Amino acid sequence: MSQQRTDSSASPVFPDLPEATVARLPEYLRALHGLAQEGHDTVSSEGLATAAGVNSAKLRKDLSHLGSYGTRGVGYDVALLITQIEAVLGLTKHRKVALVGIGNLGHALAGYGGFASRGFSVAALFDAERSQIGERIGTLVVRHIDELAEVVAAEGISIGVIATPARAAQQVADQLVGAGVTSILNFAPCVLNVPSGVDVRKVDLAVEMQILSFHEHRKALTALPVPPEQPAGEATGS
Amino acid sequence: MSQQRTDSSASPVFPDLPEATVARLPEYLRALHGLAQEGHDTVSSEGLATAAGVNSAKLRKDLSHLGSYGTRGVGYDVALLITQIEAVLGLTKHRKVALVGIGNLGHALAGYGGFASRGFSVAALFDAERSQIGERIGTLVVRHIDELAEVVAAEGISIGVIATPARAAQQVADQLVGAGVTSILNFAPCVLNVPSGVDVRKVDLAVEMQILSFHEHRKALTALPVPPEQPAGEATGS
DNA sequence: CGCGATTTGTGCGTGCGTTCACAAACGCAT
DNA sequence: ATGCGTTTGTGAACGCACGCACAAATCGCG
Numbered sequence: 188m189s190q191q192r193t194d195s196s197a198s199p200v201f202p203d204l205p206e207a208t209v210a211r212l213p214e215y216l217r218a219l220h221g222l223a224q225e226g227h228d229t230v231s232s233e234g235l236a237t238a239a240g241v242n243s244a245k246l247r248k249d250l251s252h253l254g255s256y257g258t259r260g261v262g263y264d265v266a267l268l269i270t271q272i273e274a275v276l277g278l279t280k281h282r283k284v285a286l287v288g289i290g291n292l293g294h295a296l297a298g299y300g301g302f303a304s305r306g307f308s309v310a311a312l313f314d315a316e317r318s319q320i321g322e323r324i325g326t327l328v329v330r331h332i333d334e335l336a337e338v339v340a341a342e343g344i345s346i347g348v349i350a351t352p353a354r355a356a357q358q359v360a361d362q363l364v365g366a367g368v369t370s371i372l373n374f375a376p377c378v379l380n381v382p383s384g385v386d387v388r389k390v391d392l393a394v395e396m397q398i399l400s401f402h403e404h405r406k407a408l409t410a411l412p413v414p415p416e417q418p419a420g421e422a423t424g425s
Numbered sequence: 426m427s428q429q430r431t432d433s434s435a436s437p438v439f440p441d442l443p444e445a446t447v448a449r450l451p452e453y454l455r456a457l458h459g460l461a462q463e464g465h466d467t468v469s470s471e472g473l474a475t476a477a478g479v480n481s482a483k484l485r486k487d488l489s490h491l492g493s494y495g496t497r498g499v500g501y502d503v504a505l506l507i508t509q510i511e512a513v514l515g516l517t518k519h520r521k522v523a524l525v526g527i528g529n530l531g532h533a534l535a536g537y538g539g540f541a542s543r544g545f546s547v548a549a550l551f552d553a554e555r556s557q558i559g560e561r562i563g564t565l566v567v568r569h570i571d572e573l574a575e576v577v578a579a580e581g582i583s584i585g586v587i588a589t590p591a592r593a594a595q596q597v598a599d600q601l602v603g604a605g606v607t608s609i610l611n612f613a614p615c616v617l618n619v620p621s622g623v624d625v626r627k628v629d630l631a632v633e634m635q636i637l638s639f640h641e642h643r644k645a646l647t648a649l650p651v652p653p654e655q656p657a658g659e660a661t662g663s
Numbered sequence: 664c665g666c667g668a669t670t671t672g673t674g675c676g677t678g679c680g681t682t683c684a685c686a687a688a689c690g691c692a693t
Numbered sequence: 694a695t696g697c698g699t700t701t702g703t704g705a706a707c708g709c710a711c712g713c714a715c716a717a718a719t720c721g722c723g
Contacts, residue, residue: 200646204639207680213635217614231700240616244682251702259701260689276635277642284634295533301614301631306638345641346634369644370637372630376455376539378478386640388633392610393539395626396522396584397451397514399608400544401442402624403583404515406607408438445710469670482673482712489672497671498719 201252201275208249209276214239215246216272223265231262273306283310283344285368287359288351289319289329292374296350297324310342311335315355332359336366346370353377360387439490439513446487450510452477453484457507469500511544521548521582523606525597526589527557527567530612534588535562548580549573553593570600577604584608591615598625 218238222230232250236243250256250263256271257263273279286296286309296302297309312329314320322329330338338344347363349356349371356375363371364385373379373389381387456476460468470488474481488494488501494509495501511517524534524547531550534540540547550567552558560567568576576582585601587594587609594613601609602623609625611617614632617625 200643205680209639210632210636212639213629213632216635217631218616232702233700238616242682244684245680247700247702248681255702257701258689259687260691260699262700275639275642277638277645278635280642282638282641291533291536295529296630298529299630301629302634305631305635307634346637370641372633372637378456378476384644386637388637390628390630390633391451391539392534392537392628393455393543394448394451395610395628396540396545397454397516397543398448399584399610399624399626400516400520401447401450401514403520403608404513404518405438406622407515443710470672471670480712482714483710485670485672486711493672495671496719497717498669498721500670 204252204275208252211239211241211245211249212272212276214241215249216269216276219265219269219272223269227265229258229262230265232257235263278306280306282307282346283342284308284346284348285311285313285335285339285342285344285363286348286350287313287332287335287363288349288355288375289314289322289324290350290352293350294324296348296374297327307346310344311338313338315351332362335362339363339366339368344368346372348372348374349379350374442490442513446490447514449477449479449483449487450514452479453487454507454510454514457503457510461503461507465503467496467500468503470495473501516544518544520545520584521580522546522584522586523549523551523573523577523580523582523601524586524588525551525570525573525601526587526593526613527552527560527562528588528590531588532562534586534612535565545584548582549576551576553589570597573600574604577601577606582606584610586610586612587617588612 215235218235219230222235222238230238232243232247236246239246247257250268253271253275256268284302284307286293289297289312293312293314297312302309309327312324312327313332313335314329315332319329320331344366345368347360347368347370349359349363351359353375356373356377357379360371360373360379360381364381369385371379371381371385371387373387374391376391376393379387379389453473456473457468460473460476468476470481470485474484477484485495488506491509491513494506522540522545524531527535527550531552535547535550547565550562550565551570551573552567553570555569557567558569582604583606585598585606585608587597587601589597591613594611594615595617598609598611598617598619602619607623609617609619609623611625611627612629614629617627619625
């Protein structure tokens with residue numbers, strides 16, 4: 188029947204798309220790319236859910252928010268679904284990223300292939316330390332943070348990545364916002380204060396480690412109850 | 426005053442601590458350390474909540490799950506609260522970490538100071554590529570992945586960090602689990618299959634970028650149509 | 664000693680997210 | 694064309710989490 192895309196040129200806007208769903212779409216997209224590479228033309232919700240590591244009902248509800256792009260009795264068209272999710276996530280537009288803080292982590296991020304492969308490109312590198320400035324990483328040269336506003340405007344950069352020490356992060360965030368950046372990915376372990384309209388996502392490795400630590404701790408202390416049926420691995424070498 | 430643990434001074438066990446609360450405790454801890462360094466002896470829920478970037482009621486409810494360590498009319502004792510949270514998170518025990526995959530990201534993680542400062546120590550580095558093996562990073566030498574089980578047992582390592590390409594991640598996870606590791610932090614963009622009893626947390630930079638991309642996309646599209654009534658959008662950080 | 668100011672701890676309403684379960688829709692074989 | 698097995702899309706129930714608002718508790722001061 189008419190399950191064709193009604194109008195792909197009209198940009199889909201989903202103001203009420205649940206945040207939890209948005210957070211899973213990239214995972215679905217990754218799973219779909221994997222399935223496409225394996226030659227699958229279609230995939231069932233069960234199959235895709237397994238590949239993405241989620242419940243199939245949840246996946247169907249997530250996808251239903253984007254519209255009805257599945258075929259009952261068959262499944263989802265892999266290529267079509269990829270197109271749709273990429274459209275919803277705004278990945279059709281190539282986005283440029285400014286990376287601030289060229290230390291240990293910054294170097295790694297500058298060379299990280301996961302950006303380019305998903306439609307992002309690191310367009311500029313910045314640091315405040317004179318020792319770093321001028322260094323060449325890949326095709327880019329590290330510039331001084333004071334040039335940020337100028338470069339952001341010239342390159343049309345909309346996303347900033349902060350990989351500085353915590354003490355410098357807030358000032359960098361202010362400079363990014365002042366330069367017109369409206370999305371920030373923050374690797375510094377601190378809370379950023381930004382005006383409304385600017386989105387901040389935080390990645391803190393120490394936090395992740397501490398959450399794992401809690402579960403390790405809990406597992407070590409609850410070693411008394413009998414496990415259901417799955418004899419788990421060795422419980423923490425004392 | 427719901428249910429106080431009788432062994433409050435001993436090792437606290439909180440099997441029913443909400444996962445959302447656990448995820449915030451490290452953030453509170455970081456904020457508390459900052460306050461302690463500024464010389465604060467006590468802090469109100471409002472003050473701590475601001476420093477941690479959360480709602481004060483939420484913070485109070487989170488802390489109430491750990492017991493009553495606040496004083497009405499005064500606030501929380503900073504040093505005491507640090508001790509309590511560290512005890513709950515199991516940070517009193519020094520935990521050793523094995524880092525697998527010494528590429529771009531692996532190098533950065535190996536030199537990341539955020540581990541040691543929070544009671545974790547990278548105790549061993551592994552890679553499968555012969556070109557990496559033997560390289561010296563800090564005080565450690567990169568070893569071949571085949572030595573993993575032996576080193577994990579000898580060093581008493583309980584946490585594994587995977588920074589390999591996606592295609593190698595599952596096999597590395599299997600090897601880690603086989604060696605007795607019960608917690609894994611996965612930077613590879615893929616779903617890991619592990620037996621129950623093993624905790625996996627995933628950090629995917631590409632996913633974070635795509636979530637930001639969605640919000641950029643949405644902001645760009647909702648700017649064009651006539652603002653219906655509420656142009657004020659909450660800065661849904663996090 | 665008592666009172667007011669302050670702040671915690673929490674009961675409660677609300678909204679979001681997840682899961683179950685099933686009707687509707689589809690392809691295919693007969 | 695019809696019926697059957699398969700799969701989607703979704704209504705409904707459930708549980709968790711969040712935030713408000715307030716009583717209880719504590720301190721400081723007159």
